[in-house]
Amino acid sequence: MKKFHFLFIALMVFASASFVGCNKDEETGPTTEKISLHLHSMVGTDEAAYGITYHDGSGRQFNLSDFRYYLSNFVLIKESGEEVPLSGVVLLASPAAHQYELGEVPSGSYKGFRFLVGLDSATNHTDPTIYPADNPLSIQSPGIHWDWNSGYIFMKIEGYVDTTLNADGSPDFEYFYHVGMDELKRTIDFSTSAFEVKSGADAELALEFDLLKALSNVEMRTENETHTFNNMPLAEKIADNWQSAFSVMPE
């Protein structure tokens, strides 16, 4: 009797396992695939890096000592118009890192995507001490949280710039562009940049962010400091340049 029971159960398990297997083989529906962001932070045609001397649009020398920015709320738009939000994914981009995990999405054809530079209001005002140290929102990410207003710096650009009138000196004046606060988050729209998530393969969005374009109408000689609240027009100018500073990298 006991033996019979065992055999019966084993058979059942085997049968259901093969049934599931069959199902998978026959289905032609979407699979779930990993997707990541491949991102290059650029200064014109050069890769952004700390300690290198660059020239702004007017030929003025400057360098970078800190350049980081938050990207979040990625939404992928299927061919059908259905939106696939990548909820909870926040990344802190920096020049040295090029690959960022975005999560998993259904395979298929997508007609475009969008995301935020910065954070949604709820995330922006969370307590930064509750996150594990390896989370980009954790207090362990140094100098990217404003403690006095409980919000994150969406984009931090710091370094030294030549402030001589004729741009014939050297980069020795410290500049700060700290852009944040709810009002300055910006949706970056690539809703017509189609891409494919193929079954059985990891997918990738490939983007470039050009700092020179983000600072295109900024006169670095005179406009060299904003912590947003103390120089809103300058912070807003930079935020309004973000869309044009991003471009999809050719495959």
Next chain:
Amino acid sequence: MVKRFLFVAVLGTVLIQQWACKKEDADPGDAVMELSIPVGFPYPNIPSDNLPTQNRIDLGKMLFFDPILSRDSTVACGSCHLPEHKMTDVLALSTGIDSQKTIRNAMTILNVAYQPYLFWDGGVPTLEQQVLAPISNPHEMDYDVNLVVERLKKHAVYPDMFQKAYDQEPTVYSFTRAIACYERTLFTGKSRYDRFLYDKDSSALTPSELNGKSIFFGERGECFHCHGEYNFTDYSFRNNGLYEIYTDSGRARITLDPHDNGKFKVPSLRNVALTPPYMHDGSIATLEAVVEHYNSGGKANPNKSGLIKPLGLTESEKKDLVNFLKALTDE
């Protein structure tokens, strides 16, 4: 077979008993406590991950008065929030690291458990998060909370205290919670006015103070609209006509809304006689001068509260109002 079963059963019972005993021997400092609240006050909201225990309060108190939080170990929370001055420093602006001046007057932190947001501009939503700001502020402690944690880990007694209080090593999470937990135990609410109100002791206030009370709560003064209820504040942001042009934008620094320019959080008036000077920048030295300011209706400002207008108080009414404010001092 039966023997074996019995053996297992007995062993199990012994283990359960031991476990139960261990439970009974648990550290009493780890038990969640009920805070002792002044009469007439509601029980404050406390975050569920930071309920008060004696271990947490003791740890928070030690951290609060320890300059270990500042870059050069010279400035503690308690350097500007002094118990002998009702948790203020009775200075117009506080003195931070390297003898620097802060940009605003240090508010009392008594009854801070009721504050729906912190600072004069309300920029921070929780007491736990508030702890971060003075540490990173270059005029106050000028340090990095992650380096604070490194110091705490190497300290002779803190690691053990953190383990007992929060069941973890020192982290930014646990040390901000400990300080907030201590701060939530700081209450004030036993003044002569409270004796008058709750103990029905009609002799607690003098005739002059009673007249001041009528002005405060009535149409002569209209003070209670903003300075009402048990903590003598409605926590709103108001421009009280202190300046025509403000160098400190106040609430607008957080909202970026020009209509909030020069608005600051209404402070509590408990112990107000003991916590001069007054206003967000400590620019008014005495209670008499504060009453004079409100009696004048303040300076012209597009954001000024509609309640700030000339009051036309007589000299004796002004004196009575000041006397009433002095009756808000804890006995």
